[in-house]
Amino acid sequence: MRKAILSIAILGILFSANVSAQTETSGREKVYRATHTKVTELKHTKLKVNFDYQKEQMNGEEWLTASPYFYATNELILDAKGMLIHEVALDNNGKKSPLKYEYKDDILKISLDKTYQKNQDYTVYIKYTSRPNEVKQQGSMAINDAKGLYFINAQGTEPDMPTQIWTQGETESSSAWFPTIDKSNQKTTQEIYMTVPDKYVTLSNGVLKDSQKESNGLRTDHWVMDKRHSTYLFFMGVGEYAIVKDKWRNIPVDYYIEKEYEPYAKQIYGNTPEMIEFFSKRLNYDYPWAKYAQISGRNYVSGAMENTTATLHGSDILQKPGQLIDENTWEDTIAHELFHHWFGDLVTAESWSNLTVNESFANYSEYLWNEYKYGKDQADYHMMTDVNRYIHNPGDFNKDLVRFNYESREDVFDLVTYQKGGGILNMLRNYLGDDAFFAGMTDYLKTYEYQNAEAHQLRLSFEKVSGKDLNWFFNQWYFSNGHPKINYSFTFEPVKKQVSVTINQTQEPLFEFPLAIDVYDNGNPKRYNVWVNAESKNTFNFDVFKTPDMVNINADGVLLADITETKTAVQNLMQFSNSKEFKSRYQALAGVKDQLKSPAAIKLLAAALKDPFFRIRIKALELMDLSNPEQMKAFGSEVEKIASNDPKTLTQAAAIAALAKTKDKKYLPVFEKGMNAVSNAIKGNSLGALLTVDPSKANSFADKIDLEGASEQLQAQMLPIIVKNKVTSQMPNIARIAVFYPFIKFQDPELGKAAEDGFNWIMTSDNLKATENITKIAGYAKNQMTNPQAKMMMLQMLKDGLSKKMELLKQNPQSAASINKQIDALNKAIENYK
Secondary structure, eight states: OBOOOOHHHHTTTTTOSSOOOOOTTTTSOOOOOOOOOOSEEEEEEEEEEEEETTTTEEEEEEEEEEEESSSOEEEEEEEOOSOEEEEEEEEETTEEEEOOEEEETTEEEEEEEEEEOTTOOEEEEEEEEEOGGGOOOOOOSSSSOOOSEEEESTTOOOTTSOOEEEEOOTTTTGGGTSOBOOSTTOEEEEEEEEEEETTSEEEESSEEEEEEEOSTTEEEEEEEEEEEEEGGGOOEEEEOOEEEEEEETTEEEEEEEOGGGGGGHHHHHTTHHHHHHHHHHHHTSOOOSSOEEEEEETTOSSSEEOOTTEEEEEGGGOOOHHHHTTOOTTHHHHHHHHHTTTBTTTEEESSGGGTHHHHHHHHHHHHHHHHHHHOHHHHHHHHHHHHHHHHTOGGGTTOOSSOSOOSSGGGGSSTIIIIIHHHHHHHHHHHHOHHHHHHHHHHHHHHHTTEEEOHHHHHHHHHHHHOOOOHHHHHHHTSSOOOOEEEEEEEEETTTTEEEEEEEEOSSSOOOEEEEEEEEETTEEEEEEEEEOSSSEEEEEEEOSSOOSEEEESTTSOSOOEEEOOOOHHHHHHHHHHOOSHHHHHHHHHHTTTOTTSHHHHHHHHHHTTOSSHHHHHHHHHHOOTTSHHHHHHHHHHHHHHHHHOSSHHHHHHHHHHHHTTOOGGGHHHHHHHTTSSOHHHHHHHHHHHHHHOGGGTGGGGGGSOOTTOOHHHHHHHHHHHHHTTOGGGGGGGHHHHTTHHHHHHHOHHHHHHHHHHHHHHHTSOOHHHHHHHHHHHHHHHTTOOOHHHHHHHHHHHHHHHHHHHHHHHHOGGGHHHHHHHHHHHHHHHHHHO
């Protein structure tokens, strides 16, 4: 699972509007969450289903083969949420014998015909109706809805929305569309017969064994998964998709894509075969399934989901050339979900408490892919960004990585399990070395393949391979919480010719860890690798001839820690010029933000503009101010070259934004040329530059930028232009920012006012898509809010919007059909917040 992330919320704007934070479990009694007791062992699940699009229901027949797990039993207890149960029988080679059952509170208790012993199989037949809209369980921060089966535009009444069906099983929602034991430690083979209108394609787990035309324009597809996997990974997808074929070795790799985006399928998904090859070799374990397919779903309730052999992505994956030339923003997610097919699908967390063995590895796979494909700098930038999101979210500091006391199982899908967990694995890799780290992963996969496992078993595999005791590492990083908070100092002792470096930890509990320290002498660093004990103060002595120029701790950037330090511009320049590691270079560059009058800072920025890694060049461009004559003299000509010639469009865009600060009309040709670029980032920054330098030239360009799915930064930059000039074609695309105007106003009053104007513009206009975008994003936000005051602010905003829509309806009765849909969407959003 890749969470749907609202970065505005994550950055704190959503929650920092003078409201105090609380965790999702604060004030609640903590409950020990034991692993589900296995009374029954599922063996095979056979389904026959068809769909009622008008009622948004599914008619199902199920043949469930099972046996007692260990102790004899005469009862089968299944999860079945919101269903109608029509018939329950024992199936003995096709002969059905009715069984007594009780269905209450989403639990189906079936009395078997006799007491069965361990490994004595039986098959139960169940005829039922799935009614997802009757499911009562709630969503969460990670997965904002939990009704399992979703009908999208089922009646075809929304002209801009395709008709689709898709399922979402994690965490325990598969039981909303078929009766099962909906626990992660249950695995079963499966087959599904799906009857659908012939114009639609289907996708499920495993391979398509057969497809038969039926009467009345229907078709039945038979999908078979012959390897065991967990019930939450079962999947169905139905809709009008193009299927773009690819392959890895002899394994089919298919991309199910909305037909509008078919020309771009290979740009979006095309690295998948190379990813499969890379992960197969890195893990020394070939991709274990018969096929790999990826599909996208509209109105998806999270980011993406690793259904075995059939990954479902949210529609944000659908990108066009203007976005893709800048950056395929979904590539990390593609890697993440693919890696789950080893860590999550092949070996599955035995409980949600141990979700780290699924999600932390999938998060770290993004690092591995970036390192292999784009280089270590890109991987380290990705890791720094991830870890910083955790470091800047104090509400997560008190959560263990493996936790047994969560309020809701959905709570474990958070920055600790994902971002911190990925950083922890990077530290473990650094400690063990590559050979032992990857051999340990291979041992874990081969030992527990098609089974379930937990963090202790992961530890045992690493210990088995490396010969090292790892209890110290797992106790502090997996079964405890927090991270080191460090400050440091150094002194030179001229008699001993030594420098003493003192490392202070200011947090509880205290940590032990390896640490890389660079001591600079005559501008050159010497690397020392030391061991920091779990003490508040550790001192290390190194031989030197004179007072060092500086000391840089965590020089390799591996330790997950919050480090307090202050360096001069000269020291930052020295660190930048002599560090191979990305993080040390980046921190040195960021460190001169308030030192730009120093000659050393100017030299550093000049060096950064020529750095081989484009993120460093972008950071330098963002820091400089070319309206300053000194900086203009130092950087102007180089920035102008970057604006036209840098190999990365994102860097070109950053250079255009830097030139715009001059307000110099001599750059108008550069900006006007940028408006003809393919790149959305270049177009967006060029438009912003035109607006700054010569506003009369900007108005005619505002509708030429494809903002659907564009970066939040670009959307925020474009929003004031779109609202001021009433660019109606872009109205749906500003919803992502406009919906948060009550919070943005506290952080950025100017942007907040434009966002408020944009919200009011949407609410006083007959624009169904824009209104639905508002309500959809508000729904995501609700499940990421832990503060009652923030929820009240959103609720009041939605109520204000509803009042404006009601007034719009009075003034435009001829548009009642469309406006009433918008009113319904707002009413649903309001109910969600009550």
